[in-house]
Amino acid sequence: MTRKQIHLAAHFPGVNNTTVWSDPEAGSHIEFSSFVRLAQTAERAKFDFFFLAEGLRLREQNGQIYDLDVVGRPDTFTVLSALAAVTERLGLAGTINSTFNEPFEVARQFASLDHLSAGRAAWNVVTSWDAFTGENFRRGGFLPQDQRYERAETFLRTAWELFDSWRGDELAADAGTGVFLRDSEAGAFAHHDAHFDIEGRFPVPRSPQGRPVIIQAGDSDEGREFAAATADAIFSRYGTLEAGQAFYSDVKGRLAKYGRTPEQLVILPAATFVLGDTDADAHERAHVVRRQQVSGQTAIKFLEQVWNTDLSGHDPEGPLPATDPVVDGSTIAPGRASVRMYRDPVATAREWRQLAEAKNLSTRDLIIEVTGRQTFIGSPATVAAAIDDLVQADASDGFILVPHVTPGGLDEFADTVVPLLQERGSFRTEYTGSTLREHLGIEAPRG
Numbered sequence: 001m002t003r004k005q006i007h008l009a010a011h012f013p014g015v016n017n018t019t020v021w022s023d024p025e026a027g028s029h030i031e032f033s034s035f036v037r038l039a040q041t042a043e044r045a046k047f048d049f050f051f052l053a054e055g056l057r058l059r060e061q062n063g064q065i066y067d068l069d070v071v072g073r074p075d076t077f078t079v080l081s082a083l084a085a086v087t088e089r090l091g092l093a094g095t096i097n098s099t100f101n102e103p104f105e106v107a108r109q110f111a112s113l114d115h116l117s118a119g120r121a122a123w124n125v126v127t128s129w130d131a132f133t134g135e136n137f138r139r140g141g142f143l144p145q146d147q148r149y150e151r152a153e154t155f156l157r158t159a160w161e162l163f164d165s166w167r168g169d170e171l172a173a174d175a176g177t178g179v180f181l182r183d184s185e186a187g188a189f190a191h192h193d194a195h196f197d198i199e200g201r202f203p204v205p206r207s208p209q210g211r212p213v214i215i216q217a218g219d220s221d222e223g224r225e226f227a228a229a230t231a232d233a234i235f236s237r238y239g240t241l242e243a244g245q246a247f248y249s250d251v252k253g254r255l256a257k258y259g260r261t262p263e264q265l266v267i268l269p270a271a272t273f274v275l276g277d278t279d280a281d282a283h284e285r286a287h288v289v290r291r292q293q294v295s296g297q298t299a300i301k302f303l304e305q306v307w308n309t310d311l312s313g314h315d316p317e318g319p320l321p322a323t324d325p326v327v328d329g330s331t332i333a334p335g336r337a338s339v340r341m342y343r344d345p346v347a348t349a350r351e352w353r354q355l356a357e358a359k360n361l362s363t364r365d366l367i368i369e370v371t372g373r374q375t376f377i378g379s380p381a382t383v384a385a386a387i388d389d390l391v392q393a394d395a396s397d398g399f400i401l402v403p404h405v406t407p408g409g410l411d412e413f414a415d416t417v418v419p420l421l422q423e424r425g426s427f428r429t430e431y432t433g434s435t436l437r438e439h440l441g442i443e444a445p446r447g
């Protein structure tokens, strides 16, 4: 039996504290050279795709721009289109919101990217709905939370109708007869529902993948159902054995009712990593990285998100605040998904106080302990074994790796871990296909 193959993607470092912009090795998060460097490293390592997250509004806390993490990022389509010109096989995945955009425009952009990249485009469909982000758009925060997936699903199905409005054989370009288009119906579409009322002609002929790869990142029940019904890949938060296996069997178990098989949805948790010559060396480095990621100021900002109040005077080297979090429906950090993770802040505060007392931790040490520890820490052999074991145990189908340094943070992984995965027979040594669908082994459904 052939060994289950691992899928790997490279996440361009994001605008949260995972990214250590203050590292002496760190470069620009805006300049094209950084994107090129990371993408070309991922391609050299034969990764499936390169991934761009998206945030449509600069982060704020307490009414001010959040300036401890990277601030600002360029437009997704512009960056991916430019990367299409400096890579040949690597998939190019962009996160694009279905709440604040329109299907015609998004379909046109993805079909174009798929043409420019010869079949390497992927769309991570996200459903962020908050009114804070919406203020950047004409319609403001117009969508209630419970309608975001309804809109996302009809948005995506409308985009599919647009992609499918060209079959692929309409262009004759016959110099003898002077006829360019052989089918006068090419690109015709009509879609009418509660969210979209559009009818016309789609201007982009069928792209190499037909339908670009669809990625989903929602975690709610609705999000998982949407993924089971529509997505080719899912970006999850569950990178450990137990949580990964639970998520994997839950989501794959939902596919049959949509007439799909488990192989038609690739599950890729986000993963961070710290390597070292030995496991001990890696753990030492991981400790240093966590202290870079959580400065005293950052610890206070995290604390404020749970306590929901200004704690700028609090000493990060001292104990947690004795007062309870403010729970009054307001939020000090609007639009921030991580804040919604703490559904019961008073209970969270109690747990954190108990943990800090039991382990004698300062505020900063506590935040280092309870937020974002690295997924993989160890020598290349240890990390390769951990990744392979998780994939073979159906905790995932691979990982979306998030380096903590831009743009060189993937180099060591590419040079040391990837060859070991290849030796194990679990990861490709060469690309066998040219489109992203071929890398993932998932054919496009055709409407």
Ligand SMILES: Cc1cc2nc3c(=O)[nH]c(=O)nc-3n(C[C@H](O)[C@H](O)[C@H](O)COP(=O)(O)O)c2cc1C
Binding pocket: 052, 053, 054, 055, 095, 097, 125, 126, 127, 128, 216, 217, 218, 219, 220, 221, 222, 223, 224, 235, 236, 237, 270, 337
């Ligand atoms: C691993 C992961 C990464 C995500 N990345 C983004 C992102 O870059 N931009 C964004 O707007 N939303 C992002 N999201 C948010 C989701 O797509 C979705 O909008 C959000 O999780 C709310 O849906 P849910 O309630 O189904 O989880 C991400 C979610 C997950 C789980």
